[in-house]
Amino acid sequence: MKVTVIGTGYVGLVTGACLAEMGNHVVCLDVDERKIRVLQDGGIPIHEPGLDVIVQRNVAVGRLQFTTDVAAAVAHGTLQFIGVGTPPDEDGSADLQHVLAAARSIGAHMTDYKIIVDKSTVPVGTADRVREAVRGELQRRGMEVEFAVVSNPEFLKEGAAVGDFMRPDRIIVGADDERAVLLMRALYASFTRNHDRLQIMDVRSAEFTKYAANAMLATRISFMNELAQLAEKVGADIDMVRRGIGSDPRIGTHFLYAGAGYGGSCFPKDVKALVRTGQEHGVKLRVLEAVEEANEQQKHVLGKKVVARFGEDLAGRTFALWGLAFKPDTDDMREAPSLVVIADLVRRGARVQAYDPVATEQARLALGDVAGVSFADSAQAALSGADALVIVTEWREFRSPDFDAIRAALKQPVVIDGRNLFEPALVKAHGLEYFAIGRANAVPLKT
Numbered sequence: 001m002k003v004t005v006i007g008t009g010y011v012g013l014v015t016g017a018c019l020a021e022m023g024n025h026v027v028c029l030d031v032d033e034r035k036i037r038v039l040q041d042g043g044i045p046i047h048e049p050g051l052d053v054i055v056q057r058n059v060a061v062g063r064l065q066f067t068t069d070v071a072a073a074v075a076h077g078t079l080q081f082i083g084v085g086t087p088p089d090e091d092g093s094a095d096l097q098h099v100l101a102a103a104r105s106i107g108a109h110m111t112d113y114k115i116i117v118d119k120s121t122v123p124v125g126t127a128d129r130v131r132e133a134v135r136g137e138l139q140r141r142g143m144e145v146e147f148a149v150v151s152n153p154e155f156l157k158e159g160a161a162v163g164d165f166m167r168p169d170r171i172i173v174g175a176d177d178e179r180a181v182l183l184m185r186a187l188y189a190s191f192t193r194n195h196d197r198l199q200i201m202d203v204r205s206a207e208f209t210k211y212a213a214n215a216m217l218a219t220r221i222s223f224m225n226e227l228a229q230l231a232e233k234v235g236a237d238i239d240m241v242r243r244g245i246g247s248d249p250r251i252g253t254h255f256l257y258a259g260a261g262y263g264g265s266c267f268p269k270d271v272k273a274l275v276r277t278g279q280e281h282g283v284k285l286r287v288l289e290a291v292e293e294a295n296e297q298q299k300h301v302l303g304k305k306v307v308a309r310f311g312e313d314l315a316g317r318t319f320a321l322w323g324l325a326f327k328p329d330t331d332d333m334r335e336a337p338s339l340v341v342i343a344d345l346v347r348r349g350a351r352v353q354a355y356d357p358v359a360t361e362q363a364r365l366a367l368g369d370v371a372g373v374s375f376a377d378s379a380q381a382a383l384s385g386a387d388a389l390v391i392v393t394e395w396r397e398f399r400s401p402d403f404d405a406i407r408a409a410l411k412q413p414v415v416i417d418g419r420n421l422f423e424p425a426l427v428k429a430h431g432l433e434y435f436a437i438g439r440a441n442a443v444p445l446k447t
């Protein structure tokens, strides 16, 4: 099938590459000339495991192309995917300017039947606005061309995006047009061969499903983060509790990890946007308001643990910080908890020596010229001369460290772990003080 994907970010590029991998002919369009140049030169502008191989393979056989030429891109695909950003507006609602601009681009150039697929996360009712935007352009050109607008929200996770797209739990298609449903079924048939994972529904339910999914996942995390705070007070271990409740299939084991707060480009913005939609319709989403507030507080938990151990005044102190990206296996710094941790430490006069396996460049951009932050080339180098180690992101290479080398490098034997990576008794046995989330502190008798 001929497919055009508008927007080559985390979602658009993965969508385009994976659809090409299944034999479709895909043209990816972006307004960012730099990004398109990188892609045309054989590079990948983001860090996403496994994506480079798929992109290169499909470019080589001519099934995947990148362009900034709107007219050519719109002419190419019967299916026009919109995968542009939907950042939060000032009032928390989703800013649809890029989605509507993409819709106008399609309307301004299309000459034959198109199925316009909203892949971006967009509030209920957006398909109607996309339809109006396309129709407005067609009228301006004095043309009548048939088209359908379909909702096909994306559920991939960064860091696991290729696997999630190639082997989806479900594919949601919201459509009220028979011809569009047939083509969407045909497009996705290869991804759902063994199990029919395609769910066809009305457009509004599909749009809503995306927000409901992210809101539910964010709720689980804030719920566990709050319980973790209580666990510390009452002497329980949140990780034991996680295992205990997770074995009930109604609860399930996934997405129950207490930590330094959720970040990323989606949970924070999607929870806000759903709360905002509720307000617009006179429905107060109390649970989600609390989810958001709990998460804002959780991002300060590591800073508070540092203060509890070292005092309010951190002038003259240096902290090693492991993990900058909002989660492992990505370079994405959007809403990363590390930004809040760094701000909390630096505000009190501390210096931070940070290390991340891939996100350093993005972190530099996100932090701007914050004084007191430097970047190390390795996890061990970040420890040199630091008072303590603070872990924010659970990259695999941090999971089994040389505790003796950590102890030798630090001025004080203190590890503050925002992701509960280690057995407290093990860390303590190496002579390190260990402060984690929702667990009793493990402090050796003599330090």
Ligand SMILES: NC(=O)C1=CN([C@@H]2O[C@H](COP(=O)(O)OP(=O)(O)OC[C@H]3O[C@@H](n4cnc5c(N)ncnc54)[C@H](O)[C@@H]3O)[C@@H](O)[C@H]2O)C=CC1
Binding pocket: 006, 007, 008, 009, 010, 011, 012, 029, 030, 031, 032, 035, 083, 084, 085, 086, 098, 101, 102, 119, 120, 121, 122, 154, 155, 156, 157, 158, 265, 266
């Ligand atoms: N990042 C993720 O893991 C997921 C994101 N989503 C949703 O997918 C959408 C896109 O997210 P990301 O890929 O993370 O965004 P992104 O910010 O990485 O990429 C968006 C791209 O769209 C381009 N763009 C903007 N306006 C354009 C236009 N008029 N024409 C052509 N290109 C244009 C930008 O230059 C940029 O390259 C958002 O609605 C997001 O909520 C959904 C599931 C997962």
Ligand SMILES: O=C(O)[C@H]1O[C@H](OP(=O)(O)OP(=O)(O)OC[C@H]2O[C@@H](n3ccc(=O)[nH]c3=O)[C@H](O)[C@@H]2O)[C@H](O)[C@@H](O)[C@@H]1O
Binding pocket: 121, 154, 155, 156, 157, 158, 159, 214, 217, 221, 254, 255, 256, 257, 258, 259, 260, 261, 262, 263, 264, 265, 266, 267, 326, 327
């Ligand atoms: O709409 C989106 O953009 C995507 O948002 C999330 O994916 P993503 O943000 O890439 O990453 P997650 O693995 O969900 O992690 C989000 C945040 O939650 C945190 N988290 C996750 C799981 C957990 O148990 N505890 C926890 O604190 C992570 O550290 C991270 O900061 C969803 O998992 C995807 O299904 C969805 O498509």
